[in-house]
Amino acid sequence: MSEQLLPSWSEGLARQAVLDYVHGATTPGETFVEPADRIATFDNDGTLWVEQPLPPQFDFVFRTWEEEVKADPSLARRQPYQALMERDQRFFEGLATQEPEAVTSLLEAFARSWAGTTPEEFDAQVGDWTRTVRDPRFGVPYVELVYQPMLELFDLLRDNGFRVFVCSGGGRDFMRVFAEDIWGIPKENVIGSAATYAYTDGKIIRSNELLGGLDLGPGKPEHIFAHTGRLPAFAGGNADVDIEMLKSAAFALLVRHDDEQREYAYTTGAETSLTTAEQLGWTIVSMKNDWTTLF
Template sequence: MTEKILASWKDGPARQAIVDFVTAVTTPGPAFVEPADRIATFDNDGTLWVEQPLPPQFDFVFRTWAQEVKDDPSLASQQPYKALIERDPDFFAGLGSQDPKVVETLLEAFTRSWAGTTPEEFDAQVREWTGTAKHPKLDVPYRELVYRPMLELFELLQANGFRVFVCSGGGRDFMRVLAEDTWGILKENVIGSAAAYTYADGKLVRSRELLGSLDLGSGKPEHIFAHTGRLPVFAGGNADVDIEMLQSARFALLVNHDDDEREFSYTRGAEASLAKAAESGWAVVSMKNDWATVF
């Protein structure tokens, strides 16, 4: 390992715990992990990029739904369109904390909105959004709000034989558009909630059905195992919906949003995970104290 690894990380317990663990599992001895089993999984929203005031995918989705309500006003009485129009505070609080019931409602509507589209059509819409949409507070494109320290962590793990996966409750196909250019991982290394596809007349099209369960809570290790045939050795998250994934790994890293100058400071939706981290000895990353650079 060189002095340049984790360059945006300040010296401290979190950085040292990462380096010590990677050294241990790649050095012959009692903690050694065979390369085939070196699986690392990370949540996306709030772990790899900003999730306040709302996860970025919902900026993309809400623009589409606003147009749908304009085209069909009867949708205004249905959820989640009704909550969006009325700016229902409980709905948005549930979205910010990734409440499974709220997320499920959104994803069901999401599958309806894009049912019948091909992967190419959907990808083109996401790419158009990434080229124009900006964060409402930070006023820069969302793709510029990926955490540099986490990308450096990806590089460290990959250099030591880990296969890195993103495992999020957000839309798998949305994240896949970003994966290769933004995170430097292949599309097939993205695990998330997804619509089922059908193949007919020589092309794939999205259906109105969700593919399996939501990728939240216990769904995360379930999806990871279904995708890889293994549970992670290293896992990173930032919220209560990541607890089960973090518990399933030998090394758990929890990002704590406590930097209201460079990003945001909040614990809503992370209270249980912070308590579990203290109880279980997980490595907790203070954005304020552990990261010299955020974006």
């Protein structure tokens, strides 16, 4: 029976640790987790799909901002438009490692760009992007670069009574567009940075202000608790900005990017999380050694 579970995972310590935890959480005893508390939360960029050379959402917003700068050249003197037009590598590196200052400026601009639009208008733009834009290295739509082993983990957890949530510093509404089709989770189970909305003349309209704090670092367990009323029993991440979420969970899984042939090999932005994982006994998943299939 266990051989049929997590089929894209190699036999090894990581796979066995996941299976042992799920078995213990669902079997009466010391490690049993009440069904209501079976909350599993996962980061998105680098945990569920490729995040190099930049998280895919940035591709989506950059295309819009290039058009905005053409229409209003004065924007090129403000961040993040300036970094985009000047191809500021340092700024992009900050986005890749999800440095709060860089991500904040991006999300604030993101909120401004789509202020006054309806969810339907925004969803249509994201949907068009998912169908027409391709990753420059792999030549396929970004939504085809979701990690198959993580989708199998979602299935395992759901089959054992866990409610699966995605908790990302990226845009909540961006991820909700493809959450049901790609991850198989309802859009209300997506937690992320978001704009506020107002109900005006019978319509929900996006504002130019961010809702709450940034969903990074300590913001992740804060957002999770605000959304679910609980902290996670199971959490998965891949970077330093996921540490607090992983610490808040009974079982923590950290994805290590070490497969330069099938994906990328890097530790930038994950150095502290890897050290913390070793110290606290988190389960580290090697893409190269623990996953037989990637996408």
